[in-house]
Amino acid sequence: MEKKEVKVLVHASGRHVHLSEADLKTLFGPEAEIRPKRVLGADGKGDFLSDLKVEVVGPEGKSFSCSVLGPARRETQVEVSYTEGRMIGAVPPLGDSGKLEGTMPVCLRGPYGSVKLTRGMFVARRHVHLTPDDAERIGVKNNDPCDLRIEGARPTTFHGVIAKVPPREVGMEVSDVHLDYDEWNACALFQQDGGWLSRGE
Known part of the structure; x- marks a missing residue:
């Protein structure tokens, strides 16, 4: 049949970061907000691209700039491709958005401060x-x-x-x-x- x-x-979904409110304040300051720059998705609902960017730092100290998507999440997560992971000396596991058990530690740097995550970086299924x-x-x-x-x-x-x-x-x-x-x-x-x-x- x-x-x-x-x-x-x-x-195509490029590398991006979803920040928690607490990590947003640490990286960008106590008054920081995630404001929409462009709505994402075919239905015009849900996530949006902001004008904020963070540095994603791998285990060898290599880094790249990464866009921040909104709205804020309960827990910070970093979604990259395998090629992008290797650019910073990392091989992240496959994962699903919002399910962070078993994902990779990573450091984020912003203009105001930095955050060391014990988990959160993965390649999205x-x-x-x-x-x-x-x-x-x-x-x-x-x-x-x-x-x-x-x-x-x-x-x-x-x-x-x-x-x-x-x-x-x-x-x-x-x-x-x-x-x-x-x-x-x-x-x-x-x-x-x-x-x-x-x-x-």
């Missing part, structure tokens, strides 16, 4: 924010694995794309996949912005 597929948007209607069309539920098929110059299929399906009352209207830039470049997605999603095996 032929697999059912839905067309989804595909976004590829995932799709799937509307309830699209989830029903391909027969998946929240946290089910999906397959993402990319056409074009470098055809690629990504397996193990985790479905994030919100309740209907959230009102999500557009399904979109989040890949990091290692994955994005591997299939030449700079030439297009979409793919086909189906239920994984």
Whole structure:
């Protein structure tokens, strides 16, 4: 039987930091706030890019600048690609946003101070924010694995794309996949912005 597929948007997610309120104040000062610069996501809801940047420092002292996303989180986390991790001498584990057990220690530096995290840096598992209607069309539920098929110059299929399906009352209207830039470049997605999603095996 032929697999059912839905067309989804595909976004590249660059390295970024989600800060707790306490770490925000330590890094940027007691009056600091995370203000929106650009809303992220296909539905225009949820996370936003701010104009704040921090230095992410690896175990060898190498560092790079990293954008801060808002709003503030309960606990600070740092999401990078494997290539970006190696730039600062780190090999972070795969992880999921908000689930920080087993993630990597890291140091953050801001204009006001620094923070040494005992955990929080990881490579985000590829995932799709799937509307309830699209989830029903391909027969998946929240946290089910999906397959993402990319056409074009470098055809690629990504397996193990985790479905994030919100309740209907959230009102999500557009399904979109989040890949990091290692994955994005591997299939030449700079030439297009979409793919086909189906239920994984």
